[in-house]
Amino acid sequence: xxxxxxxxxxxxxxxxxxxxxxxxxxxxxxxxxxxxxxxxxxxxxxxxxxxxxxxxxxxxxxxxxxxxxxxxxxxxxxxxxxxxxxxxxxxxxxxxxxxxxxxxxxxxxxxxxxxxxxxxxxxxxxxxxxxxxxxxxxxxxxxxxxxxxxxxxxxxxxxxxxxxxxxxxxxxxxxxxxxxxxxxxxxxxxxxxxxxxxxxxxxxxxxxxxxxxxxxxxx
Amino acid sequence: xxxxxxxxxxxxxxxxxxxxxxxxxxxxxxxxxxxxxxxxxxxxxxxxxxxxxxxxxxxxxxxxxxxxxxxxxxxxxxxxxxxxxxxxxxxxxxxxxxxxxxxxxxxxxxxxxxxxxxxxxxxxxxxxxxxxxxxxxxxxxxxxxxxxxxxxxxxxxxxxxxxxxxxxxxxxxxxxxxxxxxxxxxxxxxxxxxxxxxxxxxxxxxxxxxxxxxxxxxxxxxxxxxxxxxxxxxxxxxxxxxxxxxxxxxxxxxxxxxxxxxxxxxxxxxxxxxxxxxxxxxxxxxxxxxxxxxxxxxxxxxxxxxxxxxxxxxxxxxxxxxxxxxxxxxxxxxxxxxxxxxxxxxxxxxxxxxxxxxxxxxxxxxxxxxxxxxxxxxxxxxxxxxxxxxxxxxxxxxxxxxxxxxxxxxxxxx
Numbered sequence: 148x149x150x151x152x153x154x155x156x157x158x159x160x161x162x163x164x165x166x167x168x169x170x171x172x173x174x175x176x177x178x179x180x181x182x183x184x185x186x187x188x189x190x191x192x193x194x195x196x197x198x199x200x201x202x203x204x205x206x207x208x209x210x211x212x213x214x215x216x217x218x219x220x221x222x223x224x225x226x227x228x229x230x231x232x233x234x235x236x237x238x239x240x241x242x243x244x245x246x247x248x249x250x251x252x253x254x255x256x257x258x259x260x261x262x263x264x265x266x267x268x269x270x271x272x273x274x275x276x277x278x279x280x281x282x283x284x285x286x287x288x289x290x291x292x293x294x295x296x297x298x299x300x301x302x303x304x305x306x307x308x309x310x311x312x313x314x315x316x317x318x319x320x321x322x323x324x325x326x327x328x329x330x331x332x333x334x335x336x337x338x339x340x341x342x343x344x345x346x347x348x349x350x351x352x353x354x355x356x357x358x359x360x361x362x363x364x365x366x
Numbered sequence: 367x368x369x370x371x372x373x374x375x376x377x378x379x380x381x382x383x384x385x386x387x388x389x390x391x392x393x394x395x396x397x398x399x400x401x402x403x404x405x406x407x408x409x410x411x412x413x414x415x416x417x418x419x420x421x422x423x424x425x426x427x428x429x430x431x432x433x434x435x436x437x438x439x440x441x442x443x444x445x446x447x448x449x450x451x452x453x454x455x456x457x458x459x460x461x462x463x464x465x466x467x468x469x470x471x472x473x474x475x476x477x478x479x480x481x482x483x484x485x486x487x488x489x490x491x492x493x494x495x496x497x498x499x500x501x502x503x504x505x506x507x508x509x510x511x512x513x514x515x516x517x518x519x520x521x522x523x524x525x526x527x528x529x530x531x532x533x534x535x536x537x538x539x540x541x542x543x544x545x546x547x548x549x550x551x552x553x554x555x556x557x558x559x560x561x562x563x564x565x566x567x568x569x570x571x572x573x574x575x576x577x578x579x580x581x582x583x584x585x586x587x588x589x590x591x592x593x594x595x596x597x598x599x600x601x602x603x604x605x606x607x608x609x610x611x612x613x614x615x616x617x618x619x620x621x622x623x624x625x626x627x628x629x630x631x632x633x634x635x636x637x638x639x640x641x642x643x644x645x646x647x648x649x650x651x652x653x654x655x656x657x658x659x660x661x662x663x664x665x666x667x668x669x670x671x672x673x674x675x676x677x678x679x680x681x682x683x684x685x686x687x688x689x690x691x692x693x694x695x696x697x698x699x700x701x702x703x704x705x706x707x708x709x710x711x712x713x714x715x716x717x718x719x720x721x722x723x724x725x726x727x728x729x730x731x732x733x734x735x736x737x738x739x740x741x742x743x744x745x746x747x748x749x750x751x752x753x754x755x756x757x758x759x760x761x762x763x764x765x766x767x768x769x770x771x772x773x774x775x776x777x778x779x780x
Contacts, residue, residue: 190777199773218687222687237676237677239681241373250681254684258368
């Protein structure tokens with residue numbers, strides 16, 4: 148089943164063409180790694196897949212339906228079908244660990260109690276239940292990234308989009324994060340991960356290589 | 367909406383110091399608004415109410431001859447202009463006043479009409495003398511057209527009916543002459559040189575300084591006899607049902623009556639104008655205070671937006687729309703103003719309570735014990751609405767700026 152499809156996606160920033168007629172199909176349950184040198188367009192592609200950025204031309208389909216670029220549609224998909232994990236955790240320092248994981252759920256319309264319960268469930272799964280009441284600055288970098296993963300998973304997304312998710316982590320935490328991704332993928336979550344690290348890319352089921360705004364290899 | 371409130375409160379809670387400062391700013395402006403409005407309108411409303419109660423709602427008097435009409439110009443040597451006064455052509459009296467009264471009393475909007483003969487005089491008590499404004503009244507009719515009795519310390523208006531040498535004097539007139547109790551005898555001297563010994567039967571205390579410091583009531587017939595103006599009156603006072611209609615009714619009567627018809631609004635036009643200017647100045651000050659508080663809010667929200675760019679970007683990545691982001695920052699401003707407003711209510715209530723219980727003798731345009739306050743909940747509501755509106759305006763631009771941030775640009779720049 149094709150979950151997400153990009154057709155002839157072009158992205159122009161100023162005079163520069165950063166994505167050149169890129170087409171890509173993401174099927175349910177895939178674990179895709181996107182690799183390539185800096186400036187090859189990997190993150191731009193990820194942002195378009197995650198509906199954070201609008202392509203200059205081309206079509207995006209979700210479950211074989213063309214996505215209309217309307218605020219309500221885009222925001223609903225971002226909130227309920229997609230989850231983001233970035234290189235930097237981007238946790239909200241005004242919220243504690245638990246509240247950070249609750250934030251997307253409250254937007255989805257869950258009650259405070261439901262959101263809290265789900266957040267605790269995810270934090271327990273990621274080994275952070277004991278730190279749920281901690282402030283963000285009171286936990287380590289690896290823990291922050293795990294909280295960011297919990298936040299991305301809060302609304303049960305169908306696709307997890309990760310932009311260099313281990314870029315700021317040490318080897319031990321990188322392993323831990325990769326294990327989480329593999330577990331999630333085994334459970335059915337589709338994962339698309341941008342990375343520089345070939346050893347991490349090798350752990351994905353499919354590797355897409357980009358160069359100069361084009362897909363040059365898909366294996 | 368719960369997500370919006372959840373995040374707004376979180377942003378506010380983490381910035382306690384700024385939140386407290388801006389809340390206090392709004393509290394002070396709301397307090398200033400309520401207290402100043404209560405004092406100012408309390409004074410003005412009291413003054414107007416006293417005027418309405420004491421004075422005629424509408425008065426009819428002979429038209430004043432314009433001084434210009436009484437000038438005789440003579441040119442000497444083609445350059446020198448001399449202006450000489452001539453005698454007044456009309457006598458200071460209302461002809462056929464009984465018929466006019468009868469006609470007026472039939473008008474459905476008129477509650478009562480009473481005749482006055484007004485003149486100047488001098489009161490002497492012992493070695494002390496004081497110029498006064500004399501009003502000759504018929505007590506029974508006067509009671510129907512004003513609430514004069516309410517301002518009499520001994521409620522002894524009827525004495526003017528039964529004793530032709532009785533006199534009611536203003537409280538400040540009495541004080542200036544050194545009269546502290548009724549029953550004292552004073553010498554009244556009139557412009558025609560007539561004098562009469564009168565007995566003080568009551569004191570008149572309206573609270574309006576210039577009235578209490580000059581007004582004296584005596585029986586109409588006594589004054590007519592002393593002035594040798596038998597059965598003459600020079601003012602008719604009218605009491606109407608709806609005081610706000612006084613000017614409109616006066617306009618209507620002007621068409622029917624050849625004398626000057628003046629409403630209380632016109633008679634006190636200068637005071638009403640001063641009140642308007644006073645209100646304008648006060649509100650300018652209050653608006654300046656609220657504006658400063660609003661700038662405080664603007665500053666804090668703008669700073670938050672600038673500092674929280676990456677948090678805004680991640681909220682957008684989570685599915686928060688531009689509208690949600692706008693609402694989060696608007697809520698920050700509005701919560702601050704609501705808290706400030708509520709705190710302002712408490713401060714204002716406390717200050718007004720203090721002022722109301724202050725034992726203070728005030729004598730200016732009005733004479734009163736302590737401040738005359740109008741403690742209407744309307745000022746609380748208005749203060750609250752104003753601070754809410756100002757804070758909404760102050761929050762709009764930063765909130766709009768926040769909503770227009772592009773998450774991709776932010777993620778790329780970090």
